[in-house]
Amino acid sequence: MRQTITRIRGLTVNIEVVEVCQTDANGGIIWYHAAIYIQQHGSKEKTLVRRSRLPGAAAELRREIQRDGIRAFDRIKA
Numbered sequence: 606m607r608q609t610i611t612r613i614r615g616l617t618v619n620i621e622v623v624e625v626c627q628t629d630a631n632g633g634i635i636w637y638h639a640a641i642y643i644q645q646h647g648s649k650e651k652t653l654v655r656r657s658r659l660p661g662a663a664a665e666l667r668r669e670i671q672r673d674g675i676r677a678f679d680r681i682k683a
Contacts, residue, residue: 639663
């Protein structure tokens with residue numbers, strides 16, 4: 606099982622993307638889970654914003670956040 610944590614530092618909030626992936630001996634994906642958290646600066650509390658079981662969903666969201674900043678979450682909440 607492989608876990609990848611990506612942290613994106615912002616001006617007002619930090620974004621943390623946690624991906625967990627289990628593969629078989631041939632490299633096929635058995636299980637995948639991604640969770641995206643927002644953490645306010647100066648706080649230890651994290652808020653779960655989104656989770657997905659589709660491989661590549663976290664990478665897509667990461668690109669949107671880097672491109673649009675916090676505005677990327679406006680599309681998620683709507």
